[in-house]
Amino acid sequence: MVFGQVVVGPPGSGKTTYCNGMSQFLKLIGRKVAVINLDPANDALPYPCHFTESVASRMHRYECAVNIEDLIKLSDVMSEHSLGPNGGLVYCMDYLEKNIDWLQSKLEPLTANDHYLLFDFPGQVELFFLHQNAKKVITKLMKKMDLRLAAVHLVDAHLCSDPGKYISALLLSLSTMLHLELPHINVLSKIDLIENYGKLAFNLDFYTDVQDLSYLQYHLDQDPRSAKYRKLTKELCEDKESVGNLVKLIDKCNGYIFAGIEGSAVEFSKIAVGPLDWDYYRYPFLAAVQEKYMKDDNDFDK
Numbered sequence: 539m540v541f542g543q544v545v546v547g548p549p550g551s552g553k554t555t556y557c558n559g560m561s562q563f564l565k566l567i568g569r570k571v572a573v574i575n576l577d578p579a580n581d582a583l584p585y586p587c588h589f590t591e592s593v594a595s596r597m598h599r600y601e602c603a604v605n606i607e608d609l610i611k612l613s614d615v616m617s618e619h620s621l622g623p624n625g626g627l628v629y630c631m632d633y634l635e636k637n638i639d640w641l642q643s644k645l646e647p648l649t650a651n652d653h654y655l656l657f658d659f660p661g662q663v664e665l666f667f668l669h670q671n672a673k674k675v676i677t678k679l680m681k682k683m684d685l686r687l688a689a690v691h692l693v694d695a696h697l698c699s700d701p702g703k704y705i706s707a708l709l710l711s712l713s714t715m716l717h718l719e720l721p722h723i724n725v726l727s728k729i730d731l732i733e734n735y736g737k738l739a740f741n742l743d744f745y746t747d748v749q750d751l752s753y754l755q756y757h758l759d760q761d762p763r764s765a766k767y768r769k770l771t772k773e774l775c776e777d778k779e780s781v782g783n784l785v786k787l788i789d790k791c792n793g794y795i796f797a798g799i800e801g802s803a804v805e806f807s808k809i810a811v812g813p814l815d816w817d818y819y820r821y822p823f824l825a826a827v828q829e830k831y832m833k834d835d836n837d838f839d840k
Contacts (some may be wrong), residue, residue, distance in 0.1 A: 540685050541794045542655030544676055544720060547692030548710070549661030552727040555581060556692060557658045563785070564654055572653040573602035574645070576675075577660040578612040578630045579623065603653070604644040606630070609637060627662045631671035635659075638678050649683055657687075667713035676718065680714045688792035689714070693725040699736040701754040708748060710747040721791040725784065 540679065543560070546554045557573050564571045610633050616626045648655065657676075659665070665672040679685055692712050699705040726746065732738070739754070778797040789795045823829070 539625065539797065540652065540655060541797070542657065542685060542687050542719070543792070544657045544659065544687050544689045545608060545692070545787060546659050546689060546718075547661065547663050547665050547727070548663050548694070551661065551692040551694050553658055553661065556690070557656045559783060560677055561656060563575075571652045571656065572599055573776055574604045574655045575602045575658050576606045576617075576634065577658055578606050578610060579627060579660060582661060603648055604641065606634060609634065611707060615777055617699065624664070627660050628664065628669055628671065631660070631669070635671045635674050635678070638675060641675070642679065645679070645683060649685075655687075656683070659835075662664065663710060664715075667710065667717045673718055676720070686725060688690055688788050689718050690788065691715070691722060691724050695729045695732040696735045698726070698738055701739070704745065704797065705754070706729045707763045723784070723787055723791055767776045822830060
């Protein structure tokens with residue numbers, strides 16, 4: 539039984555950077571990790587493996603365990619079939635699904651050695667709430683190779699500074715979760731840049747916990763751009779961590795914490811519904827993040 543993460547999110551949300559950092563962290567805590575690049579448009583691949591010696595180019599060079607470009611390249615698809623980037627990505631995912639045996643053969647040596655898998659998927663959001671190809675790839679791998687996967691959906695943290703964009707991100711996250719049908723965790727990425735685009739109306743935990751969205755209605759009303767959609771957003775609003783902490787959540791989500799544990803169904807159920815030290819590590823973490831990256835302001839008391 540092999541565990542892993544399906545890393546998804548809009549373009550520029552930091553999926554590749556996340557895979558880079560997550561792979562380093564997991565190695566530090568003693569896990570064997572393999573990054574699987576399934577984004578044929580990914581032209582900046584910084585996953586760590588070896589370094590150059592020159593000072594001018596002292597940077598991580600990409601070396602992934604599996605790279606979809608060994609099977610198909612987006613540039614070739616666009617040129618050969620006269621497709622744009624979006625159409626080309628859909629074609630690549632369709633081609634990958636039809637050649638799933640190629641991917642399986644690449645993964646078998648890794649699963650045989652109990653590697654923890656990080657799947658870096660394309661950022662085209664339509665692939666994860668509209669088209670079926672990416673979902674079929676994931677489903678086939680889980681069935682054929684007995685994988686236990688959790689979806690990690692990245693959302694750019696600066697969207698929290700715009701209530702309309704934040705609600706749109708929530709809807710995208712919900713659509714992705716329902717479409718993929720995987721255990722699902724949403725992650726605010728680029729937290730250090732959270733206030734570069736404006737002050738947050740509320741404390742950080744308001745956004746991470748998705749608290750009562752009706753409080754956003756006032757701020758939505760102040761934005762003339764949202765007037766056209768005011769009735770829609772009103773209806774939506776009224777319906778209802780450090781990397782280490784994130785790993786704890788993902789391990790519980792994909793079942794990693796159960797590996798190697800012997801016990802009754804009752805004992806497993808207790809672990810499953812248990813808080814996993816929730817109050818201890820989560821809220822101090824949120825306070826630390828807010829103190830580090832967000833200026834102290836009386837506006838947070840609203």
